[in-house]
Every structure is written in structure tokens, then in C-alpha cells.
Amino acid sequence: MSSGRSSHFINDFGGVVPLAAQTVGQRTPAKPRLLALVQSHYPFASVADFGCGKAGWLHAARGLGVEQVHGYDLPEIDLAERGLDAQEFTAVDLSQPVSLPCRYDLAVSTEVAEHVPPAGLDNYFDTLTGAAPVVLFSAALPYQGGLGHVNENWVEYWHRFFARRDYHCIDCFRERFWHDASIPYYYRQNLFLYVASEQLPGFIAGGLVENPAPVSLIHPDMYLKRVHRDAALSLHPRHTLAADIAAYYAEAGDSADEAPLQGYGSASFRRRRPGFLARCRRFLRRLFS
Template identity: 30%
Template sequence: MQSSKRQMQHFYTEDFFKELQEDSRQSAEEIVPVLLEMIPCNKLIDVGCGDGTWLKVFQKHGVKEILGIDGSYVNEKNLVIPKDNFIPFDLTKPLKIDKQFDIVMSLEVAEHLPAECAESFVDSLTSLGSVILFSAAIPEQTGENHINEQWQEYWAEKFQKRGYIAIDYVRQKIWSNKKVAFWYSQNILIFIQQQHFENNPVMKSKFEDYVVTDPSSLSMVHPMLYLMKLGKIDWLEKKNLKKTSPLHKISIISKILRAF
């Protein structure tokens, strides 16, 4: 277990979180209003929060109470939320908090945990609230320490076993939004506890057209990832667009547009 902790610290360095921050912030600025328009939220927990970028955006949009959970590899000096709103915790272990939240979120985290932790991780999320915002990397998405990449249906089936229904609402609203990192556009889903859904007529009326009964229909690949795998797009080039010279910028934009 000690060697596993050292390995996590090796992967999740300050550079790792800095690299993710801008993609996360920009994506959150697009996704958070879409979600809050449909689901009122005063209390939010982010399991695998990193430096708290998503929590900060939710707070900016009016969520009063936020809590972030992540490993001790997160340097608290780099948090963009107050330290009092962060709890260091080993996410490979079951998480027990005696509190319920309006939204439980965990984005692009589950693929970093061993496959044998998948069931207990979903148990942890469902123990914290009736509405879950979730995404995790699909096979061949690739990334730092992705050790359990699975299709979207894999996770949907686990939530379904615990009485949660899949709502494919957010993806339909952001799929073609170039400001959103493709992994969120591709993977992000809402899971709502069935009884909570049935007992909330307002929520039900908002989401009834987006309920997914067949989890296998959730598995899909975003065009950006597909084109990257074909070598048509260089994601690093796209990410570094703001830092490059005007002439090189024109060249990169032309390349991306040709790929689409």
C-alpha cells in the first residue's frame, strides 16, 4: 500500500494538475450553467477534485457549500478553493461521510483507480447523494496513469445495479462545443436515484426525454479523439494554440478545420 501511495505521488505532480487546470476551468464554465439550469444545488461534493477548479466554478455560479476530496498527493498550497473545503483521502478505499449532497460529482477519476476498486468507488458516490455527475475515460482514450479505462456502459450498469438511472442530457448540450475538452463531451453523464427521480415531478419533467434504459447505447467516441487516433489532429498543438505565433496559429487552425 505504501508503494501504491508513492506511485500516486509520482503520477499526480504539480505539473499534472497545472496541465489540466485550463481545460478543466474552461470546460466547467460551459458545463456548470447547463447543469444548474436543470438541477438546483446548494451542497456539492467533488470526489477526485484535484486543485478544486470545478468546485470554484460551481461556487462562482451560486453553489453555497462545496467540499473536495482527493489524495494526499494534492499539494494544498495549490488549491483554488479554501483548505477548509478540502479533505485528503485515499480514493481506493470506501469513502464514508455522514452527509448528503444535492450533487455528487466525479469527473475523469475512476479510470485512475484499480479495477478491483470500481464497485466500492461507485458505492462511495451513491452513498453521498441521489444525483451524480460522472465521467470516466473510455478504452484507448489514454492519459496519465489510466489503469481502468472502460466504456460508458460499464459504469452505467454499476449505477443501474444500485437503483440509479442514466440521464444523457449534458452530452447533447455540449457535444460540439469547442470550448469543452473532448473527454467531458464524450463521457459526462448524470445518474439519478430512481425513487428520487420518481418523487420529483419537476426533475422528471425536465429529464424524461433523456433517460437511457439501454446502457450499451451510451458508449461512444468523440470525433476529436477519433481524429487524434487517426493522426489527423495533434491535441498538444490544439492546446498550445494561444501560446504560438500568429503564422503558426493559422497553420494549426487550418489543419484542425481540414480534419473536421
């Protein structure tokens, strides 16, 4: 692991923005569904969320009957906004060693690792794997974008931190939820279970399969958002972001043959709207002449 900045350093605001200052960790309908899948294979009675934000995962766990929950994060968000009691929250810097009062059944840390400077990642992963034998984990891929992202990186990169600690990857979310637009794309793209060796046989007996070498997959939602943000394809009236995302789901669903996905690129623009590129060129010549 490099001790310097990732080659995919993303920080649009010129400095580390506290994770808790973002709209993170909110309560969403997706989180109970994702946790319910974990619980169906691994009944857990205690959960700790590292980088908990507004404690959405912890409230989802409560909704599933889990009584012991604990959040760890920077202190910027009030406890009332988190919906946690004082004894259910500990203010920490996850780039530093964290002293834990106990070992939990499940640790959660989603879309947090990209906020941790590379020099602090060993401390961060030591905390996660020290906290529980099963970890629900996701982290931003390169160019995913976001406030305070100092180390967006590939799935293979994050996987190595777990592998060095003898935790095994269960890739049980991506294929199952890939086309489910009710779940944020970054969970469908980035979410994994990491399981300590002693817990792995139970997951395999329950029908899940270890993925010893998970690969990075770019979800079309992320791809299209970046395309429209960076390449301004919205200049073409038939290529709005909403239309492109809707077209992807139509193509991926059962009615794909009835609603073929619109093509992309200059050739498809010419077919659908002759003269569009020529008009663009004339406009640019007038603008800069």
C-alpha cells in the same frame, strides 16, 4: 464485473501515477456552463468533488452561488493551489471505503474512474452514490490515453456500476455540446448525469429523458488525436492534427457543403498527391537496403 485488469489496460508509465500529480481539475470556462445546465434542472446547494484535483468544479459551483463545497482526493496538491480551506478538503484513497460527514446535493467525479484499479471500483461507486442523489460523472474510454490510467473502459461498463445501485442515466450533454470546441472533447464524449430513483421524476418533468442503455460514442477529436499519435499521418503535409480537427468542425457545421471534409486513406492520398506513396516506398527501400 471482472476483478482483474480491464482488457483495455492503459498505463504508459508502468505504474499508477497519483491523480493529483496530473494537471487535472483546473478551472476552465467549460465547467460553469456544464454545471449551469445541471442547476437549471436541479438546483443544488452543496457539491462534493471526488478526485477534485485543483478543484475546478468546486470553484465553478461557487461561481454559481453554491456555498457548501468539499473536495476529496489524494493529498499531493497543496490546499493553496486547490484554492480550498482546510475544512473544505479531505485526503482519501478512492479505491478504499470513504467515510462521509454528510450527504450532498450533487457529487462530481469526472475523468477519475479510469485511475481506480478494478478491485477498488465497488468502493469508489459506493462512495459516489452514498454522497449524493445526483452524480455528474465521466470516465475515459479505451485508448483515450493519459497518465496513470489503469482501467479505461466503455460507457456501458461504467453504466452497470450505477445501474446496480439503482441510479439512472440522463444523457443530456453529448448531443447538446458535441460540436462545441470550447468544451474539452472528453466531457462532450463521456459526461453523464446519474440520478437516484427518487430524483428521476423531477428531471423527467423538467424535460430531460432517461437513457436506460447509453452507448459509447467516440468523439472525432479523440479519434484524430489517436490517429495522429499512432499512425503518423502527419507525414502527409495536408493532414496535420490541427487541419483535420478544423476540417471536422467545418463539415459538422452549417457550412459543410461549402467546405467538404478531406478524405482519409491511401486512395485519397493518391488522388490529391500522385506518386506520394511510390516515393514513400522508394525511401523505405533505400533505407533498408
